[in-house]
Amino acid sequence: MLTNIIEQLLNGLRTGSIYALIALGYTMVYGIAKMINFAHGDIIMVGAYALYVAIINMQLPAIPAVLLTCVTCAVLGVGIEKVAYKPLRKAPPLAVLITAIGVSYFLQSASLLIFGATPIPFKSIIDVPAIKLGSVTVSGLTLVTLLVTTVCMIALTLFINKTKAGSAMRAVSEDKGAASLMGINVNRTISMTFAIGSFLAAVAGILYICQYQSLRPTLGALPGIKAFVAAVLGGIGSVPGAMIGGILLGIIESISKAYISTELADAIVFGVLVVVLLVKPSGLMGKNSTEKV
Amino acid sequence: MAMLKVTDLKVYYGVIQAIKGISFEVNQGEVIALIGANGAGKTTILHTVTGLIPPKTGKIEFEGKDITKLQGHKIVSLGMAHVPEGRRVFASLTVLENLKLGAYTRKDKEEINASLEMVYKRFPRLEERKSQLAGTLSGGEQQMLAMGRALMSKPRILLMDEPSMGLSPIYVNEIFDIIKQVSAEGTTVLLVEQNAKKALDIADRAYVLETGNIALEGKASDLMNNESVKKAYLGE
Amino acid sequence: GSKEEGSKPAEDSKPAADDAAADASDADANAAPAAGENTFVIGGLGPLTGSAASYGNSVKQGAEIAIKEINDAGGVKVGDTTYQLVLNFKDDEASEETVVPAYQSLMDDGINALLGTVTSGAGLAITDLTLQDGILQITPSGSAIACIENDNAFRICFTDPLQGQAMAEYMVDKKGLKKIAVIYNTSDEYSTGIKDKFEEVVAEKGGEIVASEAFQKDDVDFSAQLTKIKSTDAEAIFVPAYYNDAAYITAQANDMGMSLPFFGSDGWDGVLAAVTDPAFVEGAIFLSPFLASDDSAKDFTTAYEAAYSATPDQFAADGYDTVYVMKAAMEKAGSIESADLIAAMDGLTVDGLTGAMTFDKSGEPNKGAKFIEIKEGQYAYTAD
Amino acid sequence: MKSGILNRQYTALIVPIGVNIMLAVSLNLVTGFLGELSLGHACFMSIGAYTGALISTSMELPSYAEFFLALIAGGVMAAVFGFLIGVPVLRLHGDYLAIVTLAFGEIVKSILNALPFTNGSKGLSKIPMYSNYQHYTLVFILVILTIVIITNLVKSRHGRAICSLRDNYIASESIGIPVSRFKVLAFVIGAFFAGIAGVVYAHNVGIIKPTTFDYNKSIEILVIVVLGGMGSIKGSIIAAVILTVLPEMLRGADDYRMLLYSIVLIVMMLFNNSEVKERLLEMNLFKRHQKEVD
Amino acid sequence: MALLEVNGLGISFGGLRAVDDFTIRIEKGMLYGLIGPNGAGKTTVFNMLTGVYRPNNGTIKLDGENLVGKNPAQICQTGVARTFQNIRLFKKMSVLDNVKVALHNETKYSLWTSMFRLPGYFKKEKEMDQRALDILAVFGLDGQAQVMASNLPYGQQRKLEIARALATNPKLLLLDEPAAGMNPNETAELMETIKLVRDKFDVTILLIEHDMKLVAGICEYLTVLNFGTELASGTPDVVLHDPAVVTAYLGE
């Protein structure tokens, strides 16, 4: 029984750590550019296909392939921002949200045209042995994912809070005009936000397909939404919150599947989310609004 | 040569013309006051100079360089600082982070710290509250922060939009003293003020703005004695 | 040109056909092929985009192979006229909403028979419309019972309950399995349709369903369900689902070191191409009337691989068979009028890729269930 | 069937256009006027659709009476759910509220999938076609009713209170607007009309399944509202027509259909907020635009 | 009995005691001034009076009715209206509508009337238009009724905010730095308007202001706040010459 619980927790941790990784990139763009980037999940999908092309079509070794994937996604992220979001700087935030949905459709249908609808199997490029702890085994990939997520989370937190570029980002997120009065290059800062966010999406994409070993054009949609939920659960704009939110989401999901009902698991997960937000309206780690009357 | 030279500036909000062809100059070391009624266009001029709003026509030169089409952050890094109307502090950042952002364009760590000390000395309240979130400061405290933040960049020219707004009388005097000091240290100042009397007191020259046009200009002391100025802006 | 009596599209069923041809001519040159002289237009409906796109594409491509074969061999001879077949396939996104205008636009273009829909849900939304139009409708893969309730509708594949029943009988009777776990897609009527009947029959036969675990559309992580099953005394796992889900499930079971045998529904066809290591599905048995590597399918598989550089799956075979059933109906009816075609379906026998099938008024293709086992990384029909 | 000018493909779009108009106009009340992003509008639609369909498939009344009953029950039931969702609305706003509306939509979807009488993932089929294109006059009346009632509401004291919450809720509170009551009110009325739209949808398509009403559907409606302009009812109507017809117009493009659709969507959004459009408005449409803003 | 009676009011933010043991009594019809250095806690007092913040201790009574624990909307309906230090208008609504929203609890008709434009609608709307225009006229804003609020210059926005507050028909009107951003002439004009408002609308006014000309010119009684506690109170000529007030607040 105990083994079973631990195994289910580990299952949750495995999916959760991937949600967390995706949520990091999500929250980054979300917190700084103040927009829900619905295309984030699809950048993960592009990352997955990019890795596939690099490894299978271009026959690159793993490390250059990973680098190429990350660069591709970062460039793509910046490109999307320039073409589709930048012209809408002065528009209401919801307008950008809709454009992001358009971009998401675009990326999905483009990859459908290029790679077809049939799922493509893909063998994991990460080969780390599992660890046995008593009667339970923790898969190597779960450990790698957790490690990568934690490193990204710490790096991102330090970057945003401790570096000059990081505080420039936070300034831009609050008031672009005032930020430019500080001498901050607003456009470049936002580009950098998207580059980092998309870089993280690429990392997530790589780990995602190493975990699930199958590619299809719609693979980013569900994780994208889950990551959005995780980011809000953890508190919008809070980097550690995104990580905690993601992992928690994975664990709640797996526990409710295991001990309540697989059929109602989604309802339970979302129910927990609603309850958490009712108790703590700004998410687990979110700051309460600083608006002073 | 004028440090800041604005020629035939016209600015629109949509179809509304806010600035209707204005020219003025600010010379090195001067304190220039810009006064005028509500909605005359003072804020609009400052915003246009620092690149927050694009002008329709006209030319803006800073130290001989055409900055009309330059992006805001480039203009600022040329040595210009702007205390904006409504303070616009970064509400979810701490006081200290706000101040450090003021020095964003500077690299010299030592000197930045020196500037920080200087700002703290001028506004002790800011040092007391250095880790408070700027959004929770009182109105007057925020005004001090906006001012301190601008000083952090060690500007060669300082643009100020109603810096005394919301400050207690004691601090209003303080602020004007600080402006005098800053000017004495060699910084050029372009000051927009509703408190025309105090502004004209410390200014060398002044421009009087009326609905998008310059109605009067001249030495501050002359304007102070100008009957129409007295009547319209000094409340006498 | 003159039209022969018999070859005229049925006046009452397709009143818009002539107008539509005119419409089509002032649309751009690549517009959908219209019904015209000596062509028999097969309208197709299925998802070409969205998450079900792979099924629609397979059906479409399978049908295209059949049509090319038939046309290359001279077409279909009906009475004195020889017809070339044309496929006009439209995307319905597997959505009940989109399928209606998609179907109507087929009717605007003018079609002689309908191949579709690929998915059940969309099909249910147009059954009444096709009945009103009186057109012959054959769904290659719409497996919900109600898809073919009307007299003008037929299908090529098995119904869901039939599969559930066949698999239950096979597992309990033939394999002697008593404790069975099920993993099914709760948001998919195909999956739940099979599962409901399966569980019912297993119980009747004295077997026990030790775990019945659901998952949702687009889920990729099945570890919670598998862990749960691991802690039961299940002897086998039955997964009534499509091959991409099966690929995730088997791979993850393998990761967890589970060695229970897997059984599947016909949606499993194609699973080998979807897993990274054939060992994951070694020994799995599923019901399928079609096997790409089988001798009977050799020509089709070769042609399909040449055209689309992919191995055909059961959907492709269903699409292919649908076209041949239509051809047979035309030849038997000696006419291409819808009413005659529909009448000709009763008692029609066609030896297709998916087996020999005989149609009756109910619309079901009476054909035997065949089981495929994956052995040494290859599909093979089971001996029994 | 002899529909004159329209061919069958476009005739089939008449009812979906009506449904989308009702959905968009009602969502606009919540998103455009109240200013809260709702990602769960399809949830209300599903409540209406299921309620209506259960009534008309289980009752044996004359068709008009049955449909009328289905409409009322569907609307009311959806409104009840709107009220339930209104409870968290009292504490949350912005993106947090958006995620809660999304969550509610998914919860309702899961429950519809699990309840015995909703027939799980197979959904309800054989729903009588009371509102298909042959009854478009009826649908037309419902659409007009929705538009008129919501337009009236927006231009009343209640509507002004709702709009004030969007602009500055702290100020609204300070002038005595019971903030919670109006937030809930907007949700309830929006839900009511979404429910009606759901009933019409169900009786047009004849089959409903839980998956039809997932968040993608909610997002589709949101796209219409935002494209048409937040707080512009006229815009919602126009955008509903464009976005329903567009995919069908792109049918000829086959494989490139969704790709083109996405490009058109992005381009429309960019144009909608571009200087080019501002210029055009300045040139000749300025007066009309100004009115809309007021 | 005084209109407003506040006793021992206090609130803390984290470790900061922003207001401590604040006590004030305002008689009906008075024009009362609240002054003090930046950060003394004046705005915070307003926030507690209007229910934006809930005080940690102390009581607030308006006309004998307790206000602590009520939410801002309820407090407004009890008869307290306010303006904000940083202007809070309904920016995307017209000037007229800004005032009409505030008439919400004054002129009522039912939801059904709204949705179906029943006969009462037009009559009541007309009444509201008239009332709103009357109020706007006091501030010289009636000519701008159809302008979007965000397009007004700063000074007029301040006036509109006062007009909106008045439309709720308050017993007590709280003004937070009404003259900020105005030049001396505009301030002088505002002083006249405030006096006019007090007489015409029969309200009691409590205002925060740093402009001593205004304070000395119109306030009948003053309380000075420093570090959250009362430093002095009395009539302006006494308070403004109090040495403690001069050192802490006025300077020179």
Ligand SMILES: Nc1ncnc2c1ncn2[C@@H]1O[C@H](COP(=O)(O)OP(=O)(O)OP(=O)(O)O)[C@@H](O)[C@H]1O
């Ligand atoms: N964002 C805007 N959109 C439209 N009109 C504007 C905008 N900002 C300012 N205006 C208009 O432009 C004119 C000039 O405004 P500006 O803010 O420059 O005046 P100001 O002299 O700074 O006044 P104040 O003393 O009130 O700060 C005013 O008529 C104002 O209504």
Ligand SMILES: Nc1ncnc2c1ncn2[C@@H]1O[C@H](COP(=O)(O)OP(=O)(O)OP(=O)(O)O)[C@@H](O)[C@H]1O
């Ligand atoms: N929400 C809050 N969180 C933390 N500190 C706060 C908060 N609100 C106010 N304060 C602090 O409480 C003190 C009083 O603020 P308040 O706004 O009442 O000052 P004030 O007297 O109105 O000053 P001013 O004249 O500058 O507007 C200030 O030091 C401020 O920083």
Ligand SMILES: [Mg+2]
């Ligand atoms: Mg200004």
Ligand SMILES: [Mg+2]
């Ligand atoms: Mg204050």
